[in-house]
Amino acid sequence: MNTYGRISAPRLATLLGSWRQGSRQGAAALAAAVELQVLDGHLPVGTQLPAERELAQALGVSRTLIGAALDRLRESGLVASRRGAGSWITPPGTSRGQETFFPRDGEDIDLVCAAPPAVPGITRAVDAARGALVEQLGHTGYGERGLLVLRERIAQRYTERGLPTSPAQIMITNGAHHAFGLTVRMLANPGDRVLVDQPTYPNALEAIRGAHALPVPVALDAEGWDFAGIEAALRQAAPRLAYLIVDFHNPTGLLMDDEGRERLAALLTKARTPVVIDETLVELDFGDEPAPKPFDAGEWSILVGSASKSHWGGLRLGWIRASEEVLSRLSSSRFGLDLGSPVFEQLVLAELLADPEPLRRRREDVRRQRDALAQAVRTHCPEWTFRLPGGGFWLWCKLPAPMSTGLAVAAASHGVQLAPGSRFAAHGGLERRLRLPFSQPPEVLDEAVRRISLAAAAVRGSARPVT
Ligand SMILES: Cc1ncc(COP(=O)(O)O)c(C=O)c1O
Structure with missing residues (x-):
């Protein structure tokens, strides 16, 4: 077995944290805590564990207890040991000599x-866009807000959904993720906190960390959003921004109802916390229940949308719906990153949005x-x-x-x-x-x-x- 790195006894002790729980303080509790770290990916396969004596010292327990915990972990196939070589984490499913490989036909x-492939009918939209391109060729092709024809169609959709919107309140971006990246960059400074759902879209967490900000998670339960938890986090952590997905949430699939939206809007307005509502999934509604109205918390609610799930990720197009003041600040901050979205793809999306089929x-x-x-x-x-x-x-x-x-x-x-x-x-x-x-x-x-x-x-x- 190759080992890929050794974890020190103090580091492992920190990772295990409060592994003693109530009456469970013995070998079983310690083994369970190690297993959790393996399952969470904090102890990757191949990690060499510290010597028993060092770990006993770091955890303040006897060597006998460490030995018993290792026995349990060996028995359950999570750890292997060899005299003189120590103990290390083993891959699940291999330590009992099981054959876990399934014959594959084709690719993984x-x-x-x-993400889905392109919607049927996209080639028709491409052909139509080719005709419309001629008119664009006399222009520079630059424009950080995006083409008017596309902004008009997106604005019209918001209005139909119950949130009156003008094209001046729309900025076209290179996808919803880009839109969120622009917003975090504009609003959050290094060290600022950003309130997020837990669980949430992993790339949003990356964008927050990329801005050297700190995600503050509020757990969703099986029933939905914990408004009391959100209120407490807004008060205690004073986040600079919130990022929430209220339509077919990634990954839980939950949909926040109108009442929940009003409650959330009231909490965010009271705390004066700007919010990005990621609407990437909103159009993938199977129509079993009436659709809630778009989220609206006034001046500082920033809605982010995307064509990636509704039509095709390869267009790399999304948008921001915000007040004109917020959009003009976003435009200025966009110049530090990029100078607009591709014209031809915008024409294709404008064609797609004109046809409900x-x-x-x-x-x-x-x-x-x-x-x-x-x-x-x-x-x-x-x-x-x-x-x-x-x-x-x-x-x-x-x-x-x-x-x-x-x-x-x-x-x-x-x-x-x-x-x-x-x-x-x-x-x-x-x-x-x-x-x-x-x-x-x-x-x-x-x-x-x-x-x-x-x-x-x-x-x-x-x-x-x-x-
Ligand atoms: C919630 C959410 N936001 C944003 C994105 C990325 O969207 P885009 O391709 O428009 O950047 C995804 C993609 O899965 C998503 O699930």
Whole structure:
């Protein structure tokens, strides 16, 4: 076994934190704490553990207790040891000599990226845009706000959804992520705090950290948003900005109702905290219930949208809907990053938005895929539970044990790429959760879940939770 690095005893002691819980202070509690760190990815496979004596000293316990904890971890297949070489973390599913490889036909199935291919009918829009391009060729092609024809169509959609909007309140960006990046850059200084949902979209966490700001997570529960928790975080952490997804939330699929939106708007307004509401998924609504109105908290509510899920990620187009004052500040800060979005793609999107048919078919396809994925999970992984979302792109599955990271590692051996629950958390955890996107055809989803069920059996068989 290759070992990839040694963790010092004091560092491991810090990582394990308060591993003594109530009456559970013995070897079982210590082994469980180590296992959690492995599942969370803080102790990668191959990590060499400190010598028993050093760890005993760092944790302030006896060597006998350390030895007993290591015995448990060896038994559950998480740790291997050899005389003279010490102990190290082993990959799930390998230590009992199990064969975990599943014969693959074809490529890995990617369930990390939850994005669909282009909508049917996009080539017609491309042809139409070619005609409209002629008129643009006499202009410079630069413009940090974007083409008027596209801004008009986006503004009209907001107005139809119940939020009167003028084209002057829209800025076209290179995707929703770019839009959020611009906003964080404008509003948050290094060291500032940014309130986020937990779980949340991982790239948003990256953007916050990229601005040297600190995410302040407020946990969502199975029922939805914890408004009391948000209120407390706004008061105690005084965040400079909030980033929230209220439409078919990534990754839980939750939709905030009108009452929740009003409550949230009131809290943010009272705290005078600007908010970015990420509406990337809003158009993937299967229409089972009336759609809530767009979020509105007045001057400092910044809505961010995208064509990536509704039409195609390859257009790399999104937008910001904000007050004219906020948009003019955003325009100035944009010049430090880029000078506008590509004209031809904007023309293509303007054509797509003028025709409701591509989006209608997209919704139909995605709904069918949702049902297929739900059925596949019920069939192959009957112990898993989930809430069936009314839109969006993913099931947020609850696993029968804290095994998400181990499962992601094992699933790769079965030809399926997964993002473990911890990727959606600001500081790790969520090991009982797995996001499964339904962005692929039903037969691919069924095959993926079948393979995942084999990986899950291997993980649970070899690295079952230490009790
Ligand atoms: C919530 C959320 N925001 C933003 C993005 C990225 O969108 P875009 O491709 O428009 O940058 C995604 C992509 O999955 C997403 O789920």
